[in-house]
Amino acid sequence: MTIVATHDGVEEWRPMENTSGARGRLPVTETLSQLRLRELLAEVQDRITQIVDVRDRMDRLMEAMLVVTAGLDLDNTLRTIVHTAIELVDAGYGALGVRETDKTSNQLSEFVHEGIDDRARVLIGDLPRGHGVLGVLIADPKPIRLSNLSDHLSSVGFPANHPPMRTFLGVPVKVRDEVFGNLYLTEKAGGLEFTEDDEVVVQALAAAAGIAIENARLYEESRVRQQWLEAIRDVATELLAGSPTDHVLGLVAERGHTLTGSACTFLALPEDPDVPRDEITELVVVAAAGVDADSLIGKHIPLEDSHSAEAFRSGHTVAADSPAHNPLFESAEDFGPVLTLPLRANGLVTGVLTSVFPAGAAQVSAVDQALMTTYADQAAVALQLADTQRRMRELDVYADRDRIARGLHDHVIQRLFAVGLSLQGTMQRARSTEVRGRLDETIDDIQAIVQDIRFSIFDLQSNTATDSSTYRKRLHDIITDMTDETGLRTTVRLAGPVTVLEPPLSDHVEAVLREAVSNVVRHAKASTVGVELIVRDEVSIEVTDDGAGIDPETSRRSGLANLAARAAQMDGTFVIAPQAQGGTKMRWTAPLD
Structure with missing residues (x-):
């Protein structure tokens, strides 16, 4: 079409003449323009589709990262990582291999997998330990993407009953620049290969997984540490209570x-x-x-x-x-x-x-070792503190005993001596034989009471600790103190684990030795005395002398009555009898339990 001026000066549209003689050129040009437009529209549509796909994939990746980083339980977190990775790249199978804590080892300590059912898992046998292509990724932690897993030089094939796997994508999972393990994906849906975009997406997920694993580890460590601290607190509380x-x-x-x-x-x-x-x-x-x-x-x-x-x-x-x-x-x-x-x-x-x-x-692990070491050290400190408090309480008891002993010695015994002296003076002035006899018996009773009080003082002043460095010496000292100035020839034998004796049995043993040796010194008129203490299934004390012997009817004597009472109190026995060759033999026993 063109504009032409008419005779009346009016312009009008008229068809253009084909001066070149080339018919049909105009329809071809229009067809090419339409094709270019369609191509442009298709390209724009593809770009829009790609943008939408990328946006959808990014949305899925962000959702996956949120899901992965939400958990604090390490085992659940590992399973979530595998499941999410499979969904992101449409893989058929997925697994996360956890490296051993020993950095010199290229083995897997744990293998979390998804896609293989329990029956197939049992038929396959042992889980992978890091051989073949898996070992390559452990030795050199860089992404690996394969179109055919079997074609790789390091491939060692699959065990019997293992499902076929062709395409492969492996990505390391790092926690603070330290390789925690590797994420393995195989068999992309539709028989397709894993793309570079898949690799990028899985790497992004692996980075989020590293953060999630670190958080789960820290949470687990804090939880375990709290349990150890509670254990230390409970031990210390029990001790201090x-x-x-x-x-x-x-x-x-x-x-x-x-x-x-x-x-x-x-x-x-x-x-x-x-x-x-x-x-x-x-x-x-x-x-x-x-x-x-x-x-x-x-x-x-x-x-x-x-x-x-x-x-x-x-x-x-x-x-x-x-x-x-x-x-x-x-x-x-x-x-x-x-x-x-x-x-x-x-x-x-x-x-x-x-x-x-x-x-x-x-x-x-090193972390658990550190926690156990702290627990052991704190338990040791608590035990030592409790022992110190026990010793302080014992010192308080000893102080009270010393005070009571001084009171008995300085007041009670002195008053009894005064009463005895007064009775002796009265006995000299008494004319009745019966009265003098009763006064004499009363004086003897007072002397016996004084002796009993002295023994009680010894009991009060005796140390209740049964340590081997002092207990044996204390037993020897008891015998030496009782016989030192008497001229008696003394033999002493201590046999067995004497250190196992604990209060109140150890206190009874000391009191029995004092009383038994004192009886020999005061009443036996002996030249020799033998003391034997044996600890086996029971503790037995035998005291023998070569003196005048003792009348079994003298059991009313308070000292012997005390020995019998102590034996009865410990479910033991007490026997005193004359020896065939002369003298007396006293035997006192008590079970250890």
């Missing part, structure tokens, strides 16, 4: 057993805590919890070539693969790792706490 030591030691072992998940945990201490450390040759199990706990209590651990000896001597934690060097366990193959911790307080090792784990269990 004055609970029996045996009960508190049992609590230490029981809490250690529960928190470590061990097969058994036991506490071993020196039999005599006051013996110099260099002279200690063995430890005694005083508390245990878990497998065979009752049979362990009371057993002795020689401090020679054992984990307990190493921990006790060095003051350092000792970790071993098995209790092979522990004499308490005959079949070491039934158990796994062993962790022995010294009980340290004020720079001194007072015993050991040992946890024995089931066969096949993993070694205790």
